[in-house]
Amino acid sequence: MTVFWIMTALITALAGLLVLAGARRGADAGEGVAALTAAAELAELDRLKSRGLLDEAGWTAARAEAGRRILSAERESVPVRAGPRDRLWVLVGVGIAAVGALGLYALSGTPGLPDQAYERRVDQWSTELDTLEAPQIAAVAARVVRERPDDHQALTMLGAARFEAGDAIGAASAFRRALALQPDDAQSWARLGESLVRSNAGKVDGEAEAAFVQALRRDPGQLGARYFLGEAAMARGDGATVRAMWNPLIAALDPSDPRRAGLEERLKAMETGV
Numbered sequence: 001m002t003v004f005w006i007m008t009a010l011i012t013a014l015a016g017l018l019v020l021a022g023a024r025r026g027a028d029a030g031e032g033v034a035a036l037t038a039a040a041e042l043a044e045l046d047r048l049k050s051r052g053l054l055d056e057a058g059w060t061a062a063r064a065e066a067g068r069r070i071l072s073a074e075r076e077s078v079p080v081r082a083g084p085r086d087r088l089w090v091l092v093g094v095g096i097a098a099v100g101a102l103g104l105y106a107l108s109g110t111p112g113l114p115d116q117a118y119e120r121r122v123d124q125w126s127t128e129l130d131t132l133e134a135p136q137i138a139a140v141a142a143r144v145v146r147e148r149p150d151d152h153q154a155l156t157m158l159g160a161a162r163f164e165a166g167d168a169i170g171a172a173s174a175f176r177r178a179l180a181l182q183p184d185d186a187q188s189w190a191r192l193g194e195s196l197v198r199s200n201a202g203k204v205d206g207e208a209e210a211a212f213v214q215a216l217r218r219d220p221g222q223l224g225a226r227y228f229l230g231e232a233a234m235a236r237g238d239g240a241t242v243r244a245m246w247n248p249l250i251a252a253l254d255p256s257d258p259r260r261a262g263l264e265e266r267l268k269a270m271e272t273g274v
Contacts, residue, residue, distance in 0.1 A: 125137075137161040141157045144158075155175075155177050189218065193211035193215065246267060
């Protein structure tokens with residue numbers, strides 16, 4: 001806990017220094033740009049004169065006009081300058097923000113709570129499965145798999161949790177391990193294919209298509225596998241396979257299901273070439 005407060009103080013001090021340094025650089029940069037612009041304009045007039053493009057009278061008049069514009073611009077845009085009091089007020093503001101944040105933490109946090117190791121959090125999660133989110137369920141399932149690497153059910157639970165948590169690659173790894181134990185698990189073949197599709201930005205590649213084929217070979221009722229195999233067939237223009245995959249799927253969906261209408265429209269568009 002002592003280390004936490006020391007790090008908090010150091011970070012607060014660093015934030016104050018960064019604010020001051022950034023403000024100073026901003027002011028200096030503004031003044032530098034104005035000076036460079038004025039110098040460039042005058043140098044361009046001198047260059048035109050040296051090349052004979054401006055005579056003496058024209059050069060004198062143009063230089064005088066440029067000088068008037070520069071002076072007018074300098075009067076209109078007074079450069080920002082940070083004085084000692086400005087720096088003090090910035091530091092006071094940073095200090096107030098830090099004290100306010102610490103006050104909120106003291107009211108809503110638990111400063112005296114000791115650090116909890118990750119494994120201890122997993123211990124707690126394992127007793128609260130009904131209230132956990134997908135990443136926490138995945139952590140609990142991963143521990144079970146480490147303890148029982150040949151537990152097929154734990155591996156499928158790990159794959160499903162990782163999939164829901166957005167870890168498609170990890171999900172595919174878990175389903176592969178589950179299939180190594182039970183190669184005839186049609187649902188795991190289908191979930192492996194879905195994980196591969198998600199990890200490939202929604203594209204049904206050859207490996208995913210092979211997984212879906214294995215799922216249907218073992219269970220023709222795997223509707224998700226039928227859908228993705230239809231998608232793969234449509235991408236390569238194989239209308240016969242699309243119909244073979246999607247017609248049973250359409251028949252299995254409720255007539256009021258919007259997915260059914262969507263599939264029917266896509267089949268009709270494919271057949272009519274629209």
